[in-house]
Amino acid sequence: MPAVLGLIVGLAIAILIFQPVAPQTGGVVINDTAVPPVPTLVSGNVGMGATLYAQHCASCHGPNLEGAANWKQPLADGSLPAPPHDSAGHTWHHTDGLLLNVTLNGGDPAFNSKMPAFREKLNEDEAGAILEFIKSKWGKDEREFQWWITYNNR
């Protein structure tokens, strides 16, 4: 029965591919590249970040980090609406460096970005605290991936 055989082979491959990797170090391994374990978030920073997020970011990115409605649809002027900062968005695709840079210096005018610069309102520690709060809302996979690219782009 080839269908059953195919299923068994498929399952065997799936089990091979989805082996948990390097649990002994607690590190994160993606694409055969190991990085140290994901750093623990500092609860004081997360708390401060939550307050600052509500004050400065929630109006556009949503009180629950859900982003603007239809955030994937460009607006009439060609700019993009504010994306979610939770796991459903793409914030976790970017390194800490890029996210802090966008927060402090604003989005890229070349893309007609409507993301304002916050360097007059927030210092680096405050921007970092907001980022820690955002990270506290991600799932394990998003957290690990974002840590992995941040570590590899130090």
Ligand code: HEC
């Ligand atoms: C006036 C509305 C507005 C406010 C307020 C705002 N943003 Fe944004 N933000 C945007 C828009 C619109 C984009 C999408 C810009 C683009 O893609 O060109 C964006 C994009 C971003 C991005 C990059 C996109 C990504 O991958 O997630 C980051 C990071 C970000 N914002 C962080 C923040 C933080 C942190 C705050 C609060 C300190 C904040 N934003 C407040 C409108 C806003």
